[in-house]
Amino acid sequence: MTAASFELLRAAGAVADNPGDAAAVGHALGIPCLSPYEHTEVFMLNCPPYASVFLGPDGALGGEGADRVAGFWRAIGLSAPAEPDHLTALLSLYAGLGEAAAQVRRPATATMLARARAALFWEHLWPWLPAYLDAVTDLAISAASAWAALTGAAITAEAARYRAPATLPLAQRAAPEAPSAGDPGGLVTALLMPVRSGIILTRRRLAAAAGDTGTGYRIGERRYALQAMLAQDPAQTLQWLARESEQWAIRHAGRADPGPASEWWSHRAGRTARLLTELAGQAAADQAGADQAPVSAPLPAVTTTSQPMPKPSAMAAPGPMSQPRSTP
Helix, strand or coil, X not given: CCHHHHXXXXXXXXXXCCHHHHHHHHHXXXXXXXXXHHHHHHHHHHCCCEHHHHHCCCCCCCHHHXXXXXXXXXXXXXXXXXXXXXHHHHHHHXXXXXXXXXXXXXXXXXXXXXXXXXXXXXXXXXXXXXXXXXXXXXXXXXXXHHHHHHHHHHHHHHXXXXXXXXXXXXXXXXXXXCCCXXXXXXXXXXXXXXXXXXXXCCHHHHHHHHHHHCCCCCCCCHHHHHHHHHHHCHHHHHHHHHHHHHHHHHHHHCCCCCCHHHHHHHHHHHHHHHHHHHHHHHHHHHHHHHHHCCCCCCCCCCCCCCCCCCCHHHCCCCCHHHCCCCCC
């Protein structure tokens, strides 16, 4: 790696930190600058740049996923920052290890630093960053897409410098089970956890799903939005999710370096797609059965016998209460 490569990675990571840095770094990188609104939409509401969200067993910030990354910081003799798994911190650390290796004079120290950098890459960057950048691109925000393309090219170039390890990263080896038909109640939870489902469902993608399926989109947490869509039209929603999972399986398999990690992601997304296709078929069959169920017999028609209208003379004269009121 060259000094320029280190600076590129560090700058790319800084974009994900805060709107001020994103604007300053965007000019330096020659890419469109994210507005504060766009920065919030990308990095807070849809694609939080934390490894724990995508590799952690609970699919949320912090927890075991963050602790695992913090352990890496400590293993190489550094104090873990407050957010050890944030993309800004990870890319800065990766660049810093490269710079340190280039500056030391002892070959043994340089080798140690190079090994640490490779471990950081294969354990805590490559397992989630390519898919994360795809999810950012899917948001269809031009400045964010430009950043994702630049960062993706840089990280792919780094992958080409190494030989992919034969074993899976720990986060994938220890990942919870994929969604299964035996746990229908936990389906929504599993789908929203990338390490379980192999897919990334952002708020914006769920809103697109609601539009494609003709279901209403409930603004709020993704869990409640997806539950509402499944309640409104389970067959259409499950079919959309199956197609989305198939696309993710293709994406994972098409990585520049389809090593064990990418193959694992592709297999997991493909398994999710097959499950959702099966569930969609069941939901469609259930709906068809409900539509064909015999309806209740109609009530018998009520027959009336027409009676002659009474003669005017036989009609009761209007009482006092029915007299029209005079207008003053």
